[in-house]
Amino acid sequence: MTVAGVIQLVFFLIVLTALSRPLGAYMARVFRRERTFLDPILGPVERIMYRLSGVNKDEEMDWKGNAVAMLVFSVAGLLAVYALQRLQHLLPFNPQGLGAVTPDSAFNTAVSFASNTNWQGYAGETTMSYLTQMVGLTVQNFVSAAAGMALLALFIRGIARHSTRMLGNFWVDLTRSTLYILLPLSMVLAVVLVSQGVVQNLSSYKTVPLVEPVVDASGAKVTTQTLPMGPAASQIAIKQLGTNGGGFFNVNSAHPFENPTPVSNFLEMLSILLIPAALCFTYGELVRDKRQGWAVFAAMMIIFIPLTATAVWAEQAGNPAIIGMGIDQTASDIQPGGNMEGKEVRFGIVNSALWATATTAASNGSVNSMHDSYMPLGGAVTLFMMQLGEVVFGGVGSGLYGMLVFVIVAVFVAGLLVGRTPEYLGHKIEAYEMKMASLLILIMPITVLALTALAVVSEPGRATIHNPGAHGFSEVMYLFTSQGNNNGSAFAGIGANTPFYNTLGGIAMLIARFWIAVPTLALAGSLAAKRLVPTTEGTLPTHTPLFVFWLVVVIIIVGALNFLPALALGPFVEHFMLCT
Amino acid sequence: MKQHLRPAVALLVLFTLITGALYPLLIVGIAQGVFPFEANGSIIQRDGNPIGSALIGQQFTSAKYFWSRLSATAPFPYNAGASSGSNYGPMNRSLLNATRSRVEQLRGADSLNMQSIPVDLATASASGLDPHISIQSAQYQLSRVARERNLPEVKVRSLVEQCTESRTFGFLGEPRVNVLKLNLALDGLTSSPKGAD
Structure with a gap:
């Protein structure tokens, strides 16, 4: 790795850690409903919203009530986005006169944005009207992320509380996450991004003359270039902050209008991990034991750093085939230098590989380089990051509750090994909790592997694979790994905008979001109902370096057992073919 | 279920107003007020006419211009209306063919040049619109462009330096040369003695 590369990586990690702690503490105040510096402006807005929507902010619900609330809200959002896409040709703010989106693509996209996946089966600049982008997609960028944070707040209360059935109020956590956290951060980021050259307007596309005319595929002479426009910065800010990832333009943050400079790149990359990392510290605050937050943060970093280094190394080494x-x-x-196919010069290798690792660690899915053209081992890092279940930072909210499920599993396995009753923060871990935790860990690999297998043995699945051989298999596995973990990035060569992939992918995204969310809430409800078990000599401490190490081992072993055989068929085969 | 319907629909409508309309429009307002150049595509003007975006690359094929990177956009390179990478895997035959023919083109345009070709000049960018090449790629093409334009290499070199953007704060990103700006500067240089500008 180059010296400049090391400096950029270290700088990134330092800034991330330094900003996460104060933001984490602030978010804890938001979830505890304490006063913040934004109350004078947002307090009245919040109160009006509760009044108009009939929410009693002091009423709490049990896990089932909250689960139903979350599901009803998500379905409402899903239907709204679907309808907008199907009707966009009849609606305003469509200067390019784009037509209605096809039913299967609209279904896939609606699920994608309502489930915080933000997989793009479509090409933004040629498919979605400004109205669809703003009113449909930008809104879901906010609220699907806020819903994830609300679920986390409910889950953490399940851990922090004892002898109660009540977890809090989904509506209040949803509203406060949006107003107090996502909205102010997005505004600041959006304005800074515009200063760097990210477009933000409502004009129609602009035409400029070419210095040298070119000839297109049909032999016709082209003398002008059409520059896409639109309200990009406002959407890009929230797509980065809310681990959404659905770009304004087809190539996402590789597009110079979406990510024009190293500064915009740094800030967008920081925004991928900022809230998920800060939530670790929010957790520490909310369970009144900051060491627990540090332990989880440390475990995430221990997995993140070596995998990032691996990706940078693999890409910097270059392509032996040329x-x-x-x-x-x-x-x-x-x-x-290195493997520059599918990468931009302004970012080079380091900022591309760091972004690729961050975006797959968090379930963001935005890209600033084309993962499909990565070296086999670089691509394997991005695949494996998602296959760990999006728990290394992960989605806003969903990443941390996924990680806490692994913590519970780690406590349980450790308890079995030493012959003690497993306990976590004063809760006995019993059969019901383990059933839910096992379910949560197994749903994802079953979905991903079953759908991958189905696609590679079926005709419509194989028809749109773009690269031959092992790499083609990786494309299919990446597609379902991404959607099955609500990530949204792609090995983009595969022709995914077909009824086959749109439908199966939509199902994978629904499972990944909601079949995980509901058992998670059930687990929280069961933990909250338990009586406090006092800490004794025999309690396994869950903040020590030993436990952090153990947690990392459990995550890696589960991930590796699930996916190593499949990885061997894709990137590993390709690696050995390339290097021999 | 029923008691959740009103908050779900009402909050969705309210959030749509706030995050889907007020927020983007507010940012449009700020952007147009404070950063009008950047917010509208960083479009370079000459005599009041737009002549390209500083952020969006263009295709150059004649030997007197610095060439941009390969672009995989369809149906023609550097189609800014349809950004795209090649998405070829590292062993894909199409990738190897594209790289090989690019090397041949570069060599064909400058048979005297025995230097190795910098990798960014032989590969397609992620967006297909990359406005930059590496400094080494500019240096590789320098003697060819100078010869084709009958300019001293020193002159061309100083233009390359003018169009070079270094790492931000000395460490962020990669040093790079903006190809469109460089070629526009070259054209300006050649034509200005004739008084065309």
């Missing part, structure tokens, strides 16, 4: 063509792939002060 050796001998007279090409210089060595990094220096005047060229990035």
Whole structure:
């Protein structure tokens, strides 16, 4: 790795950690409903919203009440986005006159945005009207992220509380997450992004003359270039902050209008991990034991850092297949070197590989380089990051509750090994909790592997694979891994905008979001109902380096057992073919 | 279920108003007021006419211009209306063919040049619209462009330096050369003695 590369990585990690702690403490105040500095402005808005929607903010609900509330809200959002896409040709703010989106693509996209996946089966600039982007997609960027944070708040209360059935009020947590956390952060980020050159307007696309005319595929002469426009910055800010990832333009944050400079890149990359990382510290605050937050944060970092280094190393090493063509792939002060296919010069190798690891660690899914063109091991890192279940930072809210499920499993397994009753923060871990936890861990690999298998043995599944051989298998596995973990990034070569992939992918996204969310709430409800077990000599401490190490081991072993065989068929085969 | 219907629909409508309309429109207002150039595509003007975006690359094929990177957009390279990468895997035959023919083109345009070709110049960018090449890629093409335009290499080199953006704060991102700006500067140089500008 180059010196400049190391400096950029270290700087990124330091800024991330430094900002996470104060933001985490602030978010804890939001979830505890304490006064914040934004209350003078947002307090009245919040009160009006509760009045108009008939929410009694002091009423709490049990896990089932909250689960139903979350489901009803998500379905309402899903239907709204579907309807907008199908009717966009009849609605205003459509200067390009784009037509209605096809039913299967509209279904996939509606599920995608309501489930916080933000998989893009479509190409933004040629498919979605400004109205659809703003009123449909931007809104879901906010509320699906806020719903994840609300679920986390409910789950944490399940851990923090004892002898009660009540977890809090989904509506209040949803509203406060949006107003006090996502909205102010997005406004600041959006304005800074515009200053860097991200477009933000309501104009129609602009045409400029080309310096040198080009000839298109049909032999016709092209003398102008059409520049896409639109309210991009406002959507990009929340797509990064809310682990959404659905870009304004087809190539997402690789597009110079979406991510024009190293500064915009740094901030967008920071925003991918900022809230998920900060939520670890929110957790520590809410369970009144900051060490628990640090322990979870440390476990995430221990997995994140070596995998990032692996991806950077694999990409910087370059492509052995083009050796001998007279090409210089060595990094220096005047060229990035390495595997530059599908990467932008302004980002080079380090900022591309760091982004790729961050976006798959968090379930963000935005990209600033094309993962499909990564070296096999670089691509394997992004696949494996998702296959760990999106618990290394993960989605806003969903990542941390996924991680806490692994904590409970780690406590349980450790308890079995030493022959003690497993306890976590004063709760006995019993059969019901373990059933829910096992379910939560098994649903994802079953969905991903079953759908991958189905696609590669069926004709419509194989028809749109873009790369031959092992890489083609990786494309299919990446597609279902991404959607089955609500990530949304892609090995984009695969032709995914077909009824086959739109429908199966939509199902995978629904399962990944809601079949996980409901048992998670059930687990929280069961934990909250338990009597407090006093801490004794025999209690396993869950904040020590030993426990953090143990937690990392459990996560890696579960992930590896589930996916190593499949990875061997894709990226590993490709790696050995390429290197021999 | 029923008691959740009103908050679900009402909150969705309210959030749509706040995050789907007020928020983007407010940002449009701020952007147009404070950063009008950036918010509208960083469009370079000459004599009041737009002549390209500083952020969006263009295709150059004649030897007197610096060439941009490969672009995989369809149906023609650097189609800004349909951004796209090649999405070829590292062993894909199409990738290897594209790289090989690019090397041949570069060599064909400058048979005297024995340097290795910098990898960014032989590969397609992620967006298909990359406005930049590495400094090494500019240096690789420097002697060819100078020769084709009958300019001293020193002159071209100084233009390359003018169009070079270094790492932000000295460490963020990669140093790079904006190809469109460089070629516009070259055209300006060639034509200005004739008084065309």
